[in-house]
Amino acid sequence: METLEVAKCPVCGGLVEVAGPWVGLEVECPECTEILRVVSLHPLKLYYAFDPDEEPLPEEEHRVPRGE
């Protein structure tokens, strides 16, 4: 049975539900549609799935203008 856990989206700060999370799992944020990857399970943390160089900085928020 899968457990449903909730993590905060690093992009928009919205809550993302992840069913049966495991490190490396990719999920899409329902708020901003950013593709995120599970980087930690305890606590559950998400980070950008596509992040070429930067290391995860838990307290830092990078907001990329999306040109709406």
Ligand SMILES: [Zn+2]
């Ligand atoms: Zn988001």
